Structures are given as C-alpha cells and as structure tokens.
Amino acid sequence: MPELPELQIIAERLTDLLVGQTIVKTIVHNHIVVHGLPVADFMARTLGETFEDVSADGKFLILSLTKYDLVLNLMLTGRVRVIPRYKRPSSHDMVSIQTKATSLWYSDRKKMGRIYLVEKGDYSQVADFAGRGPSALDPSLTLEVFRRRLDGRHAQIKNLLRNQRFVKGIGNAYADEILLYAGISPFRKSSTLTSDETKNLYHSMQKVLTRIRDILSERSLDEIASEKRDFLMVHNRGGEICPLCGGRVSEVSANRFKTNYCQTCQK
Numbered sequence: 067m068p069e070l071p072e073l074q075i076i077a078e079r080l081t082d083l084l085v086g087q088t089i090v091k092t093i094v095h096n097h098i099v100v101h102g103l104p105v106a107d108f109m110a111r112t113l114g115e116t117f118e119d120v121s122a123d124g125k126f127l128i129l130s131l132t133k134y135d136l137v138l139n140l141m142l143t144g145r146v147r148v149i150p151r152y153k154r155p156s157s158h159d160m161v162s163i164q165t166k167a168t169s170l171w172y173s174d175r176k177k178m179g180r181i182y183l184v185e186k187g188d189y190s191q192v193a194d195f196a197g198r199g200p201s202a203l204d205p206s207l208t209l210e211v212f213r214r215r216l217d218g219r220h221a222q223i224k225n226l227l228r229n230q231r232f233v234k235g236i237g238n239a240y241a242d243e244i245l246l247y248a249g250i251s252p253f254r255k256s257s258t259l260t261s262d263e264t265k266n267l268y269h270s271m272q273k274v275l276t277r278i279r280d281i282l283s284e285r286s287l288d289e290i291a292s293e294k295r296d297f298l299m300v301h302n303r304g305g306e307i308c309p310l311c312g313g314r315v316s317e318v319s320a321n322r323f324k325t326n327y328c329q330t331c332q333k
C-alpha cells in the first residue's frame with residue numbers, strides 16, 4: 067500500500083509527465099473504482115480538460131484539471147503508470163486517460179481503490195477525506211503540535227500512527243519502521259509515552275519518512291508501482307535479523323494487518 071513518501075514522488079513524476087497536456091479520451095475499463103458520478107459523465111467531463119497540477123494529500127493523489135479534480139485513493143493495490151501510447155487493457159486496468167502525447171493508466175489488482183471526479187477543490191463526497199490530521203511531513207506539524215495531538219489519547223501507538231485522523235500519510239508498513247527507529251513497542255498505549263519518547267517518536271517519524279522519500283526519489287514511476295520495498299528494516303521481515311541489534315524480528319497478525327517489531331530494541 068503506497069504511503070506518503072510514495073505518493074509525494076508519484077505526484078512529482080506525474081507533474082513532469084502530465085501537466086499542460088489535454089485529455090483527448092478517457093475510458094473506464096472497470097466501473098467499480100469510479101465513485102460519485104455515472105461512468106458516462108466521468109468520461110465526458112474529463113474530455114478536453116487539461117492537467118494543471120498533481121499533488122499528494124496524505125494517502126490521496128489529486129490531479130487538478132481545468133474545471134475538475136481527479137482524486138485517487140489507491141488503497142492496497144492501486145497503481146498509476148504513464149506510457150507513451152495506448153495499449154490493450156489487462157484485467158487489472160481500471161481507467162485509462164489519453165492525451166495527444168501519452169496515456170495515464172490506473173490499474174488495481176484487488177479493485178479496492180477509488181477514483182472521484184469532483185468540482186475543483188470540493189472534496190465533500192470523497193470518502194475518508196474530511197477530518198484528517200496534518201500531513202506527517204507538513205512543516206506546520208512541529209513537535210509541540212505533535213505533543214498536543216497526542217494529549218488525551220489512549221490508543222495503541224501503532225494504531226494511532228496509522229490513524230489518518232491523527233496524522234495523515236502513514237500506513238501499516240512505515241508505522242512499523244518508525245516505531246523500530248524510535249525504540250517503542252507497537253503495542254504501547256500512547257498515554258504511557260514519556261516526554262523523551264514522544265520527542266524521539268516525532269523525530270523518528272520525520273527521519274524514516276524522509277529517508278524513504280529520498281530513496282524513492284531515485285526510482286521511476288514503474289519501479290515505485292512494483293513496490294519493491296527493499297529498504298524496509300523491520301516490516302515484512304518476520305524471523306529475519308534485526309538490523310539494529312542482531313536479534314530476531316517478531317511478527318504478529320491482527321485484522322489482516324501484519325506487525326513486525328524487535329523485542330530487544332522496542333520497549
């Protein structure tokens with residue numbers, strides 16, 4: 067599942083590839099991902115629109131057109147690719163958007179992603195968009211703001227980090243990475259963190275997400291779409307050696323989500 071670092075780099079790549087180009091054809095290959103308006107309207111309204119900007123907003127991608135915004139929630143397996151020409155769609159291809167120069171493809175193996183076409187700046191019909199916290203990498207999220215947001219919360223710290231209403235942009239994988247780096251057990255209650263642990267968690271969040279974004283910034287859109295997360299230190303590494311202490315990485319699964327952590331490094 068792409069998280070904020072992936073989405074920021076995907077937005078940069080799409081900006082380079084699409085901005086200034088006008089849509090000449092939109093085809094919905096599978097209607098299941100299109101939400102909020104009939105597929106015929108979705109195809110008709112995008113026609114003649116020009117890509118003006120692409121940005122990441124937490125775990126959403128916003129492709130701003132002339133009159134509308136295309137909002138993508140990639141969920142677990144949504145992928146975007148840009149290729150020079152139209153191709154034959156595969157069973158995973160959901161939507162293709164062609165310009166004179168190129169074509170943008172949205173594919174989704176599990177078909178759980180969501181695409182909306184909304185009036186510019188109006189995200190009221192986008193599910194799970196409103197009510198989110200500040201972006202995990204937003205400069206306005208200072209240590210003091212982070213502390214205030216933690217105040218009065220009693221959730222398990224990993225669940226809190228993944229909660230988009232607390233901060234937006236962190237998912238299951240990078241929450242594990244952040245907590246290893248911070249030396250905090252994923253099962254700790256947020257209310258038990260000391261002042262130093264909170265500070266450490268805040269800086270770990272920034273360091274881990276920035277490091278991953280720097281690594282991804284060297285990769286192409288296709289490489290990011292393939293989700294080769296070879297930089298992970300603890301997530302998906304159950305039973306392997308902890309890179310920090312040489313112990314074994316533990317693994318617990320709950321609600322279809324896997325948690326990996328190091329019992330020696332994380333307290």
Ligand SMILES: [Zn+2]
Binds near residue numbers: 310311312330332
């Ligand atoms: Zn360790």
